[in-house]
Amino acid sequence: MDLGLTGKVALVTGASAGIGYAVAEKLAEAGCKLIICSRTLNSIKQAEQSLIKDFIDVEIFSFCADVQNAEQSQSLIQESLQRFGRIDILINNSEGASFSGEAVENLSDDDWQTVFEGKLMGYIRMSNLVLPGMKNQQWGRIINIVGTSGKEPSSRLIKSGVANAALMNFTKSVAMQAAKYNVLITSVNPGVIDTPRHRQYLEVFAEEENQTIDFLRGKITNSIPIGRLGFSSEVANLVIFLASECASYITGITIAVDGGMSSSAF
C-alpha cells in the first residue's frame, strides 16, 4: 500500500522514547523527512543516532525543546522551517499531567493552572504555529496523542482526564475549521502502553496503594480484554495511517488503541 508519505516533512515532539520514538521510526520507514525533539539533549541525540542507523537514507533534524514552553516551541518551529522550508505533519506528543489519586479538593488553583499550561496548552500552541503554513500549502496533518482518560474518567487520573477531554474537543473544533484547506486533525487515545511513562505510573501507583508493581501490572493486564499491555509500535501503526493519504477523508475524530479496554460503545 502506498502511504503517500515519501518526502513529507514530519515533526514529532517527545520523540526520544515511548510512543513518540515509535512514531518517528514508522515515519522514517515511510520515507518522511524528520524533525524530532525532546527536553533532554543527550536522549534526543541518541534517538537521532538510532534512527540514522536503522534508516540510513533518512533526513533528520533533532532539536532540544520543551514543547510546553512558548518560546522554545517558537524556536523549534523557526529552526525546523529554516531546515526544511515546510512542515506537513505534526505529531503532538508530550508529557501528560502528574499521576495522583488525591482528593480533588486538595488540588489548588495553581495545580490546575499547571495542568492547563502543560500538555493541553502545549498541543494548542504547537498546532497554532503550524496551521498557517499547512493551510497555505493546502495539505497538512496534525495528530494529537491524547489518552483514554479523557473519555473514560478515572479517579486516579483526574488531572490528565480533564486535559485530555479538552484536547479531544479541541481536535474536533479545529478539524472543522481546517478541513476546507485539506488540513486534517485527529487524536489517538492510547490505552495502557508499555513505555517509560507507564512504568513510572506503576511506581507511583504501587507506593500509594502499598502494593507491588507485579501485583498492579497483573491487575491492569486483567482489565484489558486482549489480555496484555500495548506496544508503542501498535499506537504508531494508527498514527502513520492517519498521517497518510489512506486517511484522506478522516478528520476530527479520536480513535483508541487500547486492546478493547474502553467500556463505552462509541
Ligand SMILES: NC(=O)c1ccc[n+]([C@@H]2O[C@H](COP(=O)([O-])OP(=O)(O)OC[C@H]3O[C@@H](n4cnc5c(N)ncnc54)[C@H](OP(=O)(O)O)[C@@H]3O)[C@@H](O)[C@H]2O)c1
Ligand atoms: N503510555 C501509556 O500507557 C499512555 C496512555 C495514555 C496516554 N499516553 C500519552 O501518550 C503520550 C506519550 O506517552 P509515553 O508513554 O510514550 O511517554 P514517555 O515514555 O514518558 O515518553 C515521552 C517522550 O516525550 C518527551 N517529552 C515529554 N514531555 C516533553 C515536553 N514537554 N517537551 C518535549 N519533549 C517531551 C520525553 O523526553 P524528555 O523527558 O527528554 O523530554 C520522551 O521522549 C503522553 O502524552 C501520554 O500522556 C500514554
